[in-house]
Amino acid sequence: MSPSAAPLTVLVTGANGFIASHVVERLLRAGHSVTGTVRDPADKSKTAHLRAMEGAGERLTLVAADLTDPDPFSAHMDVNVVMHMASPYAVDVDDPQRDLVDPAVKGTRSALEAAAKSPRVRRVVLTSSMAAISDEPDGRVLTEGDWNGASSLTRNPYYYSKTLAERAAWAFLEQKTPGFDLSVINPFLVVGPSHTKAINASNQILVDILNGVYPAVMDLDWGFVDVRDVADAHVAAMDPAVPQGRYIAASGNMTMAEVVALMRAEGYSHAKLPRLSLANSIGSAVMKLASYTQPKGVGSYLRTHLGRHPRFDNTRARDVLGIDFRPPTESVRDTLADLTRWGHVPQPRKEAA
Numbered sequence: 537m538s539p540s541a542a543p544l545t546v547l548v549t550g551a552n553g554f555i556a557s558h559v560v561e562r563l564l565r566a567g568h569s570v571t572g573t574v575r576d577p578a579d580k581s582k583t584a585h586l587r588a589m590e591g592a593g594e595r596l597t598l599v600a601a602d603l604t605d606p607d608p609f610s611a612h613m614d615v616n617v618v619m620h621m622a623s624p625y626a627v628d629v630d631d632p633q634r635d636l637v638d639p640a641v642k643g644t645r646s647a648l649e650a651a652a653k654s655p656r657v658r659r660v661v662l663t664s665s666m667a668a669i670s671d672e673p674d675g676r677v678l679t680e681g682d683w684n685g686a687s688s689l690t691r692n693p694y695y696y697s698k699t700l701a702e703r704a705a706w707a708f709l710e711q712k713t714p715g716f717d718l719s720v721i722n723p724f725l726v727v728g729p730s731h732t733k734a735i736n737a738s739n740q741i742l743v744d745i746l747n748g749v750y751p752a753v754m755d756l757d758w759g760f761v762d763v764r765d766v767a768d769a770h771v772a773a774m775d776p777a778v779p780q781g782r783y784i785a786a787s788g789n790m791t792m793a794e795v796v797a798l799m800r801a802e803g804y805s806h807a808k809l810p811r812l813s814l815a816n817s818i819g820s821a822v823m824k825l826a827s828y829t830q831p832k833g834v835g836s837y838l839r840t841h842l843g844r845h846p847r848f849d850n851t852r853a854r855d856v857l858g859i860d861f862r863p864p865t866e867s868v869r870d871t872l873a874d875l876t877r878w879g880h881v882p883q884p885r886k887e888a889a
Contacts, residue, residue: 538840541716543567543568543569544568544569544573544615544616544617544774545568545569545570545614545615545616545617545656546563546568546569546570546571546615546616546617546618546619546774547570547571547572547573547609547612547613547615547617547618547619547632547771548563548570548571548572548573548617548619548621549568549573549601549609549619549620549621549622549643549647550573550574550621550622550623550730551572551573551586551598551621552572552574552582552583552585552586553621553622553736554726554730554734554736554739554763554885555621555663555723555726555763555766555767555770556572556619556621556622556663557585557586557616557730557731558731558763558764558766558767559619559621559767559770559771560572560586560587560589560596561590561731561767562767562768563587563771564570564590564592564595564596565590565591566771566872567595568595569595569596569597570595570596570597571597571598571599571612571615572586572597572598572599573595573599573600573601573608573609573612573622574598574599574600574601575600575601575602577598577599577600577772580733580768581602582732583598585731585732586598586731588827592844598735599611599612599696601622603622603623603624603639603642603643603646604639604642604878605646606646606790607649607650608643608644608646609646609647609650609651610649610650610653612650613651613653613654613655613656613657613745614654614656615656615657615782616656616657616658616659617657617658617659617660617661617715617774618651618659618661618662619649619658619660619770619774620643620644620648620660620661620662620663621662621663622643622677622812623640623644623663623697623698623701624639624640624679624697625641625642625694625736625737626694626737626833627694627737627833627834627837628831628832628833628834629693629833629857631774631808632689632690632693632696632697632833633689634699636693636694636696636737637689637693637697637700639697639706640697640698640700640701641697641701642699643701644662644701644702644704644705644767645704647660648660648705648708648709648712649708651714651716652708652714652715652716657715657716658715658716658717658776659717659718659719659773659774659776659780660705660716660717660718660719661701661718661719661720661721661773661774662705662718662719662720662721663721663723663770664698664701664702664705664720664721664722664782664787665698665722665723666678666686666722666723666759666784666846666848667684667692667694667695667698667699667726668683668695668698668699668701668702668703668722669682669683669684669722669784669848670682670684670846671686671687671691671695671696671840672683672686672841672844673757673841673844673845673846674844675845675847675849676833676847677782677847677848677849678784678846678847678848678849679848679849680722680781680782680783680784680852683699683703684696684698684699686840687699687721690832690836691836692833692837692840693836693842694832694833699825702720702788705718705720706718717776717780718780719773719774719778719780719781719783720781720782720783721766721769721770721773721783721785722749722782722783722784722785723761723766723769723785723786724758724759724760724761724785724786724787724833724846724848725758725759725760725761726761726762726766727740727742727760727761727762727763727867727868727871728737728762728763728764728867728870728871728874729763729764729870729871729874730763730834730878733878733879733880735875735880739871739875742868742871742872742875742881743759743875743880743881745792745795745796745799745809745810746799746804746807746808746809746875746881746882747807747808747881748807748808748809748810750792750810751810751812752790752810752811752812752813752814752819752823753793753796753810753811753812753813753814753815753824754790754792754814754815754819754820754838754842755791755814755815755816755817755819755820755842755843755845756790756791756841756842757789757790757791757792757808757841757844757845758789758790758792758795758846759786759787759788759789759846759848760786760787760788760790760864760867760868761786761787761861761867762787762861762862762866762867762870763783763787764862765785765787765859765860765861765862766785766860768857769783769785769853769859772857772858772859773857778856778857779856781852782852783852783853783856783857784848784849784852784853785850785853785859785861786848786850786861787850787861787862787863787867788861788863788864789845789846789864790864790868791815792815793813793815794869796809796810798865798868798869799810799872802869802872802884803884803885803886804872804881804882804884804885805885806882806885807881807882817843819843820843822826823838823842824838824839824842827839827842839857872884
């Protein structure tokens, strides 16, 4: 489904983020006017790529906002649509409550409370995550009806923050009955080209594999989705004709072994790729024991994901939002090329035919 034909005014929180930058690009390209919140609009290192986008000179306004402020968004709600995308993303932090849960939940509530005060806002699109649907694959095919009920401050705290934030959004809608509808995008592991040199947490996994951070190939199976498809889903979801609700944004799976094999095929054999394979039941048992020596967030993730294979149904995003998801292999290839362009990984060496 194409976005609304009539030009709209859209507030995008965290506008300079990995996904949000692609959303802003698409909104401007479609003729919409965008107000983007960032921590410091004067910081050219964080905003130059937004100001350089086609249409930015006429239809992009950047304003300061911080998720930790008591009311960061009310002054910027003279818009038709709110895209609340600002939220911390990290697997391991010093204080999960302070660093993940509080900004995620308080930021979401602040955005919705501010939107509810505006007579113009008719649709809010919230960036959630598959983390709010499940934190440990168990063989079931996950749908929009599933909720993560297992995470906590000590078990996959990032997953916990995304679950609580989305729960807070739906609770707000039920309790306050505001004048807007709510659409929620739940992406899996988001990879793809970046508008800036900054590395998002998902692309960092590929960098770490190439740079020797992983000691071995483990039995990890990742659900991937391309950042460009996630951005398209956000823009499609703001159309008032699109039903509110959750939308799983995910393309397909690749195991760590498949990712490493693709890296070799793309000419990265000279990088510090893991060679030892622990992608079996014994290897997973060994790595689960070793996980207790890792940072808490990393260890928790390994114990809940080693040897498990996520399954999901993306029918609603495909049929209702009209998203034709790129295959994971294409997304990973494009990500590798982009990481190389930014100098995060070594140049590939193609073998002569």
